[in-house]
Amino acid sequence: MLAQQLVNGVLLGAVYALFALGFTLMFGVLRVINLTYGFYFSAGALLALWMARQGAPIWLALPLAALGAGCVAVVLDWVLLTRLRRIQAPELSSLMVTLGGVLALYSALTSWLGPDIRRLPPDLVAADAFHIGEVRVTAAQLLILGATTLLVAALLALMRGTRLGLAIRAMAEKPDAAQLMGIDTGRAAALVSFISGCLAGAGGVLIGLNFNAIHPYMGEAMMLRGFVVIIVGGLGDIRGALLAGLALGVIEVMTAGYVSSGLKEAVAFLILVAVLWTRPSGLFGRAVLRRA
Amino acid sequence: MLRRSLLAVAVAATLAMAPPALAQGGAPIPVGAIEILSGPNAAYGTAIRAGLELALEEVNAQGVLGRKIALTVEDSAANKDQAINAARKLIGRDKVVAIIGPTLSNEMFAVGPVANERKIPIIGTSTTAAGITEIGPYVFRTSLPESDVIPVTLARAKARGVKTVALMYANDDAFSKSGFDTMKAAAEKAGLTILAIESFGSKDTDFSAQLTKIRALKPDAVSISALVEPVSGVLLQARQLGFGKETLFVGGNGSNSPKLGEIAGTAADGLLVGSPWFVGKDDPANQAFVTRFRAKNGRDPDQFAAQAYDCMHILADAITRAGAAEPAKIRDALLETKYSGVMGPFTFTQGRDPASTEGVVVLAMQGGKFGVAPQ
Amino acid sequence: MPPWLDDLLWTYQNLVYALGVNGLLALSMYVVLAVGQLSLGQAAFMGLGAYSSALMTLKLKLPFLAVLPLSVVVPVAFALVIGVPTLRLAGVYLAIATIGLGEVLRAVYLNVDLFGGALGLSGIPERATAWMIYGLLGLAMLALWLIGRSGIGRAMEAMREDETAAQVMGVPVQRYKMGALLASAMLAGLAGCLSAHVSSFIGPNEYGFEPAVTILSYVLLGGIGTPLAPVVGAWVLTLLPELLRGFSDIRLVLNGVIIVFAVLFLPNGLLAVRMKRIGARTAA
Numbered sequence: 001m002l003a004q005q006l007v008n009g010v011l012l013g014a015v016y017a018l019f020a021l022g023f024t025l026m027f028g029v030l031r032v033i034n035l036t037y038g039f040y041f042s043a044g045a046l047l048a049l050w051m052a053r054q055g056a057p058i059w060l061a062l063p064l065a066a067l068g069a070g071c072v073a074v075v076l077d078w079v080l081l082t083r084l085r086r087i088q089a090p091e092l093s094s095l096m097v098t099l100g101g102v103l104a105l106y107s108a109l110t111s112w113l114g115p116d117i118r119r120l121p122p123d124l125v126a127a128d129a130f131h132i133g134e135v136r137v138t139a140a141q142l143l144i145l146g147a148t149t150l151l152v153a154a155l156l157a158l159m160r161g162t163r164l165g166l167a168i169r170a171m172a173e174k175p176d177a178a179q180l181m182g183i184d185t186g187r188a189a190a191l192v193s194f195i196s197g198c199l200a201g202a203g204g205v206l207i208g209l210n211f212n213a214i215h216p217y218m219g220e221a222m223m224l225r226g227f228v229v230i231i232v233g234g235l236g237d238i239r240g241a242l243l244a245g246l247a248l249g250v251i252e253v254m255t256a257g258y259v260s261s262g263l264k265e266a267v268a269f270l271i272l273v274a275v276l277w278t279r280p281s282g283l284f285g286r287a288v289l290r291r292a
Numbered sequence: 293m294l295r296r297s298l299l300a301v302a303v304a305a306t307l308a309m310a311p312p313a314l315a316q317g318g319a320p321i322p323v324g325a326i327e328i329l330s331g332p333n334a335a336y337g338t339a340i341r342a343g344l345e346l347a348l349e350e351v352n353a354q355g356v357l358g359r360k361i362a363l364t365v366e367d368s369a370a371n372k373d374q375a376i377n378a379a380r381k382l383i384g385r386d387k388v389v390a391i392i393g394p395t396l397s398n399e400m401f402a403v404g405p406v407a408n409e410r411k412i413p414i415i416g417t418s419t420t421a422a423g424i425t426e427i428g429p430y431v432f433r434t435s436l437p438e439s440d441v442i443p444v445t446l447a448r449a450k451a452r453g454v455k456t457v458a459l460m461y462a463n464d465d466a467f468s469k470s471g472f473d474t475m476k477a478a479a480e481k482a483g484l485t486i487l488a489i490e491s492f493g494s495k496d497t498d499f500s501a502q503l504t505k506i507r508a509l510k511p512d513a514v515s516i517s518a519l520v521e522p523v524s525g526v527l528l529q530a531r532q533l534g535f536g537k538e539t540l541f542v543g544g545n546g547s548n549s550p551k552l553g554e555i556a557g558t559a560a561d562g563l564l565v566g567s568p569w570f571v572g573k574d575d576p577a578n579q580a581f582v583t584r585f586r587a588k589n590g591r592d593p594d595q596f597a598a599q600a601y602d603c604m605h606i607l608a609d610a611i612t613r614a615g616a617a618e619p620a621k622i623r624d625a626l627l628e629t630k631y632s633g634v635m636g637p638f639t640f641t642q643g644r645d646p647a648s649t650e651g652v653v654v655l656a657m658q659g660g661k662f663g664v665a666p667q
Numbered sequence: 668m669p670p671w672l673d674d675l676l677w678t679y680q681n682l683v684y685a686l687g688v689n690g691l692l693a694l695s696m697y698v699v700l701a702v703g704q705l706s707l708g709q710a711a712f713m714g715l716g717a718y719s720s721a722l723m724t725l726k727l728k729l730p731f732l733a734v735l736p737l738s739v740v741v742p743v744a745f746a747l748v749i750g751v752p753t754l755r756l757a758g759v760y761l762a763i764a765t766i767g768l769g770e771v772l773r774a775v776y777l778n779v780d781l782f783g784g785a786l787g788l789s790g791i792p793e794r795a796t797a798w799m800i801y802g803l804l805g806l807a808m809l810a811l812w813l814i815g816r817s818g819i820g821r822a823m824e825a826m827r828e829d830e831t832a833a834q835v836m837g838v839p840v841q842r843y844k845m846g847a848l849l850a851s852a853m854l855a856g857l858a859g860c861l862s863a864h865v866s867s868f869i870g871p872n873e874y875g876f877e878p879a880v881t882i883l884s885y886v887l888l889g890g891i892g893t894p895l896a897p898v899v900g901a902w903v904l905t906l907l908p909e910l911l912r913g914f915s916d917i918r919l920v921l922n923g924v925i926i927v928f929a930v931l932f933l934p935n936g937l938l939a940v941r942m943k944r945i946g947a948r949t950a951a
Contacts (some may be wrong), residue, residue, distance in 0.1 A: 004533070008500035015498070047306045089934035092705070096887035097930040099880060104923025107330060111917050115334040119555050129532055136533050200660050211497040212528050213521060213555060217332040221495045224770070224876050231763045231885065256501035261490045262463060264501070265776030269767035276764045279751040283869060330919045366912065369919065372873065376681045376866060384678025401789040401868035410677075421786065463777050464872065469785035527926075667771055 003135050006250065007258045011141045013249025014148045015207055019222050020241040022149055022199030024174065029172040029192045032091065033259040035098040036076050037200055037226070038219025039105050039171060044069035044201025046109075049118055058124050059091035062205050069201025070194040077193040085189075089181015099283060102220075109216040117215045125209060140210040147206055148242070153201060155238050158195075172236050228272045234282040244283065304377055320362035321617040323607065324382030326375055326393040326403065329367040335551075336596055337395050340363050340417060342589050343600030344392060345580075351608040357617065361608060368394055375399040379406045379414075388395040388412065392603055397421035397466040404431045413623045415607065417599040420545055421470035425644040432644040434603045434635075436568055438474040438517075438545055441641060441652055445566035446475075446482050446515070448654045448665065449542050454512040456485045457542075460502060460526060462518040463596040465493035471517035471544040477513065487511045487614045492526075499526045503533050524555035531559040539566065549594045553660030560657040568635045568651040569598045570662045602633035678795075681911060682943070684865045686895045687800035688858045693885035693897035694807050695854035700891050701815075703827035704754075705762045709855045709882045711769035713744040714874030716856030717863040718776065721788045724932035731794035731864065738860030739853045754844045755913035766879055787870030788863075795864040803857055804898070807911050811894040817845075888929060890936020899938050 023037050029156070048065035079095050125143065129136040159165035166189050170178040179185050200219070208214040208224075229248055234239030248268055256264040275283050325344055327337030344363060352360045364386055366378035375394050380612035382388045382418060383406070391414040394403050400419045407414035408428030416424060425431050449457075457479055461472035469471055478484055487509045490502035503526070505540050514530070516523050530541070543565040544551075544594030550571060554562050571582055581601060585593040593601070607622075609631055614621035629639045656665035676683075692709055699706040720738035723729045729737070749768060756764055778781040783789075812818055825833040826840060834840045863869045881904070889900020907925065911918035929937065 001506060004504045005501060008498075012498050012500065029758075041633075054602075080931075084934055087934065093889055093930050093934040095596075096884060097927055099884055099887075100745055100923045100926025100930060102921045102923070102925065106925060107917065107919035110330070110334060111920065115332065115338070116341070117335075117524070117555050119557070121559055136532065136534050137509065193602060207497075211525055213497060213525060215332075216883075220332070222496075224766075225681075227763050228767070231760060233760070253501040257505050261492060261502050262778045263774070264772050265493055266778075269770040272767040273764055273771065276756055276760055276767075280756050280760060282760070301831070367918065369908070372870070373681065373685050373867065374908060376683075378912075380678045380681055384674045398787065398868070398872075401787070405867045406681075411862075423786075423789070427789075449794050464785050465787045466870070500670060665687050 003133065003258075005253055005286060007137060008136050008257075009250030011137070012144065013246035013250070013260040014145050015210070015245075016225055016229050017242045018144060018148045018151070018203040018206060018251025019200075019226050020233065020245050021148075021155065022203070023157070023226050024198035024230040024238065024241040025199070026196040027079035027230055029168055031172075031175075031187055032094040033079065033098070034077075034081075035095070035223070035246035036073075036080070036105070037100050037196065038221075038223045039076075040069045040073050040170060040197045040200035041204040041207075041222060042106075042109070042216055043204070044071050045204035045214045046113070046216070047201070048208070049120055049207040050215050052120050058209075061124075061291055062202060063203050066202040067102055068088055069204065070196075070198035071199070073193045073197025074190050076105075082186075087273075106216055106220060113216060115216065117213045119212045119214065138210075140206070140280065142276055144206045144210055147202065149286055151202070152238060152242050155195075155199075159238065163190070207225060213220075213263060225268060228268050230291050232272060232275050232283050240282065315393070316605040318357075318359045320360040321356060322386050322389045323361050323363050324379075324386060324389045325363060325365045326368050326378045326382070326395075326399070327365060328390060328395045329365070331369045331371075332394070333370045333456070336418065337367070337425040339394070339594050339596040340395060340600040342585070343417075343593065343597035344604050346585055346588060347604035347608075348599045351604060354609050356611050357615070359617070361611075364388065364616065367428070367455060368399055370396060370399070372399060372402045375403050376406055376510035379403045382456060383407065383410050383412050386644045387499075389611070389619050390415065390588075390607055390622055392417060392600070392607065394419075397470065398426060400424055400431070401427070401466075402427065403521070407431070411623075413626060414608045415602040415603055415626075417573070418596050421466045421503050422473070423573060429644075430619075432626055432640065433480075433644060434606060434638070435545075435599050436646050436652070438471045439478075440472050441545060441566040441568075441647070442471070443478045443482070443565055444652045445542055445654055446478050446484065447563060448566075449513050449540055450482055450484065452540060454484065454540055456487050456509075456511045457513045457515055458488040458490070458506040458509060458511040459486060460490050460499075460506075460514060460516045460518070462494035462496075462522055465494050468494060468518045468544075468546065471546070475515055475517050475544060481646055484513075492518075492522065494522055497525055499529050503530050503535070507533060511539065513542055515542040515544075516547065519546040520549040520551045523547045524560065525561065527552075527559045529557045537562065545595075548655070549596075550592050550660070550662075551594070552638050552655065557660050561659065564654055564665055565657075565662070567595060568653075570653070570655050570664075571596055572661070572663060573634070573653075574633075577632070581634045598634050602631075602635050602638065605633055606631050606638065681865070682905070683797055684795070684862070685905055686799065686902050687804050689860045689885060689901040690804045690898040691800075691807060691854050691858040691861070692882045693889065693901035694804075694811060694894060695851045695858065696882050696886045696892060697894060697897040698847045698850045698854070698911060699813065700829060700886055701818075701832060702823050703917075704844060704845055704847060705758060706753075706765050706851065707747075707762050707879045707883060707945070708749075708765035708768060709851060710849075710874045710876075710879040711765070711772050712746065712789050712852040712855035713859035713862075713878070713882075714769070714772060714871075715742040715745055715857030717869050717874070718788070718859075719856075720860035721772045721791050721863045724791060724794065725788065730818070734864075735799070735857070735860055739856040742852040742859075743849055744843070744844075746848050748758070750845050750848050754841065754848065757900060766876055769875060769879055769884075778821060778876075785871065788889070789868045791863055791867050791869065793865055793867065795861045799867075800861050803861070807938035808894045808898065811915045815894065827841055857872055873886060886936075888926065888937060890940075892936065892938060892940050896936050896938035900936065903937065 021076040044065045047068045048061045127138045233244030253265045307468040368375035397419045404427035408430045462468035528652035541563040548567045639647040641647045654665045655662040717737045718740040822838045887899040887900035890896035
């Protein structure tokens with residue numbers, strides 16, 4: 001049982017990490033508490049659902065849905081936040097505008113598509129479980145694990161090894177200085193939105209596939225855990241998000257498996273509070289950043 | 293079968309052509325409903341509204357006391373304050389003579405006292421938690437409380453040789469928690485050994501830890517009290533984790549929805565659930581209801597729609613027998629209800645709960661659809 | 668009183684109560700934002716006030732005039748306990764930590780029988796009156812306005828603009844932060860007690876993440892220039908869903924769109940007026 005529980009924990013952790021990747025990037029670089037992130041997640045899943053119903057195979061639906069969610073993210077960022085950036089509005093008004101935005105977007109999506117849960121066509125990914133000893137893993141779960149690993153590697157390569165990554169990191173450190181150094185911060189912001197949107201969309205498809213439940217509010221339900229992961233991992237820290245996600249998944253599963261399932265949810269937040277009380281900028285965060 | 297659908301078509305056609313003059317004898321009778329029409333739980337409220345509106349067409353084609361019923365459906369967005377505001381608006385401004393709803397038991401605990409204070413009958417169609425009708429003498433419900441249904445289901449499970457059971461429930465909504473309390477008491481009363489009690493959140497999507505733990509204990513049955521979305525998730529993951537035919541799954545009221553088959557597919561096969569109603573129920577009244585519902589809404593009705601449909605008819609019947617559209621008389625007439633609808637014969641107890649449980653049938657999932665469970 | 672007026676008042680009674688209660692909650696958010704602290708524990712404090720006062724009424728049968736002042740005890744005690752380690756945090760870290768504490772409390776309500784689990788506490792008698800709610804709201808606004816005009820208000824504004832500079836200038840930053848947190852806990856506790864005693868039912872899901880964000884949005888929409896601004900924000904956001912009732916299914920869409928436009932064109936809040944005293948920029 002312990003082996004299976006550990007696998008359960010790692011898989012849940014991969015789900016959390018997958019959700020958090022784009023979130024931490026957006027949060028860390030653009031320095032805005034952007035509540036629309038969960039919407040890109042839902043949008044990706046719903047786009048993939050629509051394509052799969054038209055007969056598209058998963059290897060086509062997944063990247064297309066991710067790109068689609070990325071475009072949604074760029075448009076929303078432009079509509080909601082460009083004006084506020086230009087007039088250098090207080091940072092909390094960005095939070096407020098995305099709050100109004102998600103309320104409108106989720107409600108519009110719900111009244112358009114209906115609030116029901118939908119499922120992807122059952123034969124999209126083989127449903128059989130693989131046995132390794134007494135441990136069982138499904139194809140969708142392996143897909144999540146693989147995709148998370150791949151995306152983390154790709155993101156790290158982008159951030160560390162390209163000029164673009166350098167520009168994004170410069171922007172995360174000091175936006176004003178970055179602009180003076182000739183970085184087009186407007187374009188970089190759009191790009192970061194696009195990448196985060198793609199990551200969210202891909203996450204939505206894979207997680208929707210794994211739990212087989214796609215509905216307009218699915219992103220909203222992940223937001224709170226997402227916050228825990230990116231804060232514990234350190235804002236903008238991709239490796240931190242991965243580690244914090246995995247740790248959270250394993251701890252939650254172990255708590256439910258060996259202590260009490262009533263504590264499963266509380267334990268995430270107890271850890272969060274305990275981490276922050278001892279390390280005020282997250283477990284893997286570097287310095288206290290003064291940001292509202 | 294053919295004759296029945298012909299009959300249904302004929303009924304529908306007659307209704308569509310019914311001369312409006314028939315029902316015009318005075319100002320319409322104002323009736324209110326409070327349901328969740330927006331936000332994440334809107335699926336329940338919209339199903340209920342569809343059932344109410346279908347019944348309303350039929351009622352108004354006949355006329356009530358020579359008048360029509362004007363139904364105002366207000367949204368609560370699953371928010372306590374908005375539900376109270378809606379009730380006060382319906383009673384204070386629209387002067388409704390009765391209210392149907394609200395959707396959730398939690399909302400009824402807040403809204404029930406308001407209607408009761410103004411002596412306006414309020415009838416819950418989907419509020420199954422314990423203690424609802426104890427709010428006051430004007431609070432009714434037409435949904436069978438879980439305590440009437442679950443013992444029947446567990447008795448069937450026992451007859452199939454189940455001796456040990458694990459219980460699972462969503463611990464953060466009143467409906468699921470109350471259903472679990474009933475489930476636990478019923479399992480103890482039936483002499484079943486409870487091997488484990490595991491909870492989860494109603495918005496959770498991962499149940500692997502709880503299921504892995506339960507699987508190691510090898511219970512004969514797993515009994516789940518939650519709404520249909522998490523129940524579907526539990527079943528899908530249970531199959532992934534290797535639960536096979538040797539484990540019997542038992543559901544509470546929340547599992548009785550066509551969505552279970554839509555989401556969980558064949559993973560739900562074999563699940564037992566007790567219900568006064570299911571979509572394939574083979575009597576003319578129900579078949580006509582299902583046919584008309586499909587024609588109007590393009591999908592199958594669920595239990596919430598069926599309960600609402602009956603409730604609207606029960607209320608119209610009570611108003612007719614009361615002889616006047618006055619809340620106090622309607623309340624008295626409701627208590628004397630003897631109605632036969634799609635859920636079967638219906639009367640209220642003196643405690644304003646549904647009286648008869650004879651309509652409860654045990655259903656089993658097969659191929660993603662509910663049918664009467666084999667013995 | 669003519670019957671139509673009586674009916675009108677009865678119809679909007681809960682809305683009138685909610686406007687007052689949400690006004691108090693907005694002030695509870697305002698006092699922490701006024702010292703530059705993005706602390707989102709208001710919903711949690713409100714829950715503590717609501718549960719503790721409801722239990723005092725239901726189990727101990729205390730009179731409401733005793734329950735109301737006592738309802739601040741638990742929230743304030745909680746704020747004292749969490750204050751020292753939590754107030755070291757800044758910005759979003761503080762925000763998320765306080766949200767996390769709220770979620771921990773929610774788990775406690777769900778798992779401890781005394782609090783009724785998911786069924787919450789029902790049958791709470793209607794004890795609070797509009798006079799009490801608006802009296803307290805008026806008092807709180809007056810007190811905050813007087814503080815805002817005094818030297819303390821100037822120090823608070825300095826902290827909001829630049830905490831390090833304020834500390835260098837001799838402002839006792841930690842003490843002010845703690846004071847603001849305690850005041851916030853007190854106001855939210857009172858609001859919780861009042862709301863529990865006008866709506867007969869309280870449940871654990873009323874004090875989680877979403878309400879915390881809603882309370883924040885009152886202040887963000889209204890602005891933080893004066894104590895009146897957050898109250899106006901609360902009133903607008905409480906009235907909007909009721910005014911949009913006619914639109915049924917799409918009313919939340921309109922609600923969201925209105926918020927977006929309000930923020931895009933009035934990023935400093937609906938009431939961006941500043942107190943007369945200092946000519947500094949009002950920023951969040």
